[in-house]
Amino acid sequence: MNDALPRYEETLASYACKPSETRGRVFKEPETPNRSCYQRDRDRVIHSSSFRRLKHKTQVFVYHEGDHFRTRLTHSLEVAQIARSISRSMHLNEDLAEALALAHDLGHPPFGHIGESVLNDCMGGFDGFDHNAQALRLLTRLEHRYASFQGLNLTWETLEGLAKHNGPLTDAPIDPKNPPESLPFGFRDYLPENDLEIHTYASAEAQIAALADDIAYSSHDLDDGLRAGLFELSELKRIPVVMQLIDEVKWTYPDAPKDVTIHELVRRLINRMVADLMVESTKRIAALDPKIPDDIRNAGQPTISFGADMQQAVKELKAFLFDRMYRHYLVNRMGSKAKRVVTDLFNLYISEPECLPTEWSERAGERNSAETARVVADFIAGMTDRFAFREHAKLFDLNRVSL
Incomplete structure (x- = not known):
């Protein structure tokens, strides 16, 4: 193992996922001298054909509708940046958080959530379609890059985080050799060979990646919607936290052009959400007093979270975007x-x-x-x-x- 890795682990919280404590890969491989197991996971995701295809997959706007609108690729990179920053500040494993952020949207079909909904309808009589389960399927079955195994042979922690980044999939432990029919196909197909303990929460790093996704798409979809002219700044009055930030920008930079005002709003919104997440999560960690990663998994509730007021603000922002952007006639x-x-x-x-x-x-x-x-x-x-x-x-x- 790289001599720098033990020194790096010394900087991590006791409940962070450490490379030396990984549960490993389904197919055993020798470690590399210059990268941790989670760095290798991240690199394998980046070099996958599934990741490259995100360049031309819809976030909200189809690829040809404008060069400056987000795609699944640029969105994933933005999620990764936010996840890394939060993880580093909280002394968690930023490489694992980054790997999860980069992989979280790999299972999306073309045309975003509309494409997923239609494909699920088409698969109605054939076990349905779920983009989270499809991401797991891609990384464990469909990517063919190695002679020794199917998929990318990622670590248990990365696959666990991908499966459970939105929370437990079942209320109680299951027999992984006989998964319940209620689970999406991709999970049922994979769990018999690798128990991901889907009844628990995921690691703190996976929870960070999930909320980094919320931060990125809420703020950046707001950015894209404003720049596309789907709605105006004045229409955001129904969301107090956003209007507060707009007033702050206009007071500080009264003569700023519209595009600069939008950018200043978005960066302040991201900062506000990140700061709130770190304050609330620090409180929850102090109350839980976790000693190892499994203490986070078995906490019975999310350990990484927004505070109540920010949760409401995010809910209001999502509702606004759903009404004024995702259901816009264009x-x-x-x-x-x-x-x-x-x-x-x-x-x-x-x-x-x-x-x-x-x-x-x-x-x-x-x-x-x-x-x-x-x-x-x-x-x-x-x-x-x-x-x-x-x-x-x-x-x-x-x-x-x-x-």
């Missing part, structure tokens, strides 16, 4: 196209799996079977927005000769 129009593209592709592929690329059609079973449906869902979920549009045009534009 977003709805693109969503309508996305629904048709995903539905058309799914129905064609499941009924004619021979139209899938060879490496995918070879995995399929009989037409309209559950086996074929899962292959089709895996294929569509891996598409970027632009690839889905192109594939749809190739298959449904009868005047197009070239395939």
